[in-house]
Amino acid sequence: MxxxxxxxxxxxxxTLRVGDVFLKIDGDPAHAAVEVRAxxxxxxxxxPVLWHEPPVLAIxxxxxxxxxxxGxxxxxxxAAWAAAGAAVRKLHDAPLPPWPGTRLDDLAAELDTECAWLLASGVLPAEVVRHNREIAEAALRPWNPVFIHGDLQITHVFVDGDEVTGIIDWSEAAPGDAMFDLATLTLGHEERLDDLLAGYGDDVDREVIRGxxxxxxxxASRWLIEHGFDPDSPGCEFDVLRSRLRDA
Structure with missing residues (x-):
């Protein structure tokens, strides 16, 4: 059994795993619908999608x-990181999906809201929040939309040796900023950015990636805290934010 x-x-x-099958149960059926289409x-x-009967997706x-x-x-x-970069480039060169992505104005409003929460809660020193808020400005500019994964965490790209065997969790896929995917994949692993770009190509804006x-x-920090995750674990989001201040 x-x-x-x-x-x-x-x-x-x-998300549950039973043998070689993953069962994803989502309260919002739109997430699974986007994932299947993407x-x-x-x-x-x-x-491979095995079956989809909302609210469950089996892959x-x-x-x-x-x-x-x-962390x-x-x-x-x-070479595996370079292969991942080449795969991300293929994605970004693909035709745009027909559904909408995040609007720049909404992103800026979200950043203001979350920084206000971080300052009021005191979970991070105010200097860390304010300094990173300034750095984040680099990302708040118009971009030419590409097909992005939207949640390209390091745990979502699978490799076997130097071959990419699968990219998972596509529920946030949408038109968006290519630099966002590159930044998400290297979050907390900034030292691997050059390896990633060896496969992706160097026509990137590193200041925007840092942003x-x-x-x-x-x-992401408040959501993580409220859903039982710890952004203050070694190498995670709070360390990323603190490191920006140390590098200043």
């Missing part, structure tokens, strides 16, 4: 291991 493993669980969604469209390896496991986890050094080779490192960490 297969054991049931809880991969992630919070008030919005849960995986059927993108020119990169994705998990098959992909071969290999994740590039790494937040620990990535065990993947430079997204700060912006994502600022805007």
């Amino acid at each position: 297969e054991e049931v493993e809880v991969v992630v669980a919070h008030s919005q969604r849960a 995986m059927a469209t993108v020119p990169v390896p994705t998990p 098959a496991a992909v071969r290999g291991e994740a590039l790494g986890v937040l 620990e050094p990535s065990p993947a080779s430079p 997204w490192w700060s912006l994502r960490s600022l805007t």
